[in-house]
Amino acid sequence: MNLLSAKHLSHTFDYELFSNLSLDVQAKESIAIIGISGSGKSTLLNILSTLLTPNEGSVSLFGEDISKMSKKRLAQIKRDELGLVFQSHYLFKGFSGMENLEVAAILSKQSIDDELLNRLNIDESIHQKVTELSGGQQQRVSIARVLTKQPRMLFVDEPTGNLDKSTANEVMNIFFEYIDSHNAGMLLVTHDEELAHKCHKVYRLKDRALEEVK
Secondary structure: OOOEEEEEEEEEOOOEEEEEEEEEEOOOOEEEEEOOOOOOHHHHHHHHOOOOOOOEEEEEEOOEEHHHOOHHHHHHHHHHOEEEEOOOOOOOOOOEHHHHHHHHHHHHOOOOOHHHHHHOOOOOHHHOEHHHOOHHHHHHHHHHHHHHOOOOEEEEEOOOOOOOHHHHHHHHHHHHHHHHHOOOEEEEEOOOHHHHOOOOEEEEEEOOEEEEOO
């Protein structure tokens, strides 16, 4: 069974971003979408992660069409099954990094992984207020918060933009190990083609269509 299945998606703002796109993500599979700015990558990610409704087409998560879900069921899936890592960190600014993780752990009934904090190199800075952390540290806290939930599907938008190359590689290794060990899937949006080609499949969003390049 596909974790994610999108069929015949089309979306328009002032102009047509894309038309008749279809995409599947299976367990233990990582898929990257690349393309120039303005091509619709982030909009597509928002649709697939349930944040935006497409003008046409359908999206199913874990075998269920989201347009046919009750509000309660959709909210439960968003809370427990989806992990979203965006360029904006959306951390609770008045909290410490650890307090942000504790909220995620309580809501998902999961425990905080000390080894993960060590690999992300935030095991010491995690106790500082979010406002005292650098952009890169906040990004790593955001990643730790998402993985603490143990989601079945990861949606990741430019996750390494604030990170040095070594840390970026470690973060991607963590993502790949996570989806493999948790039977999860990952959809990555990035401008970095080298990063994208670390994934199992790569698609380019160009001229309103998805072209498989790997």
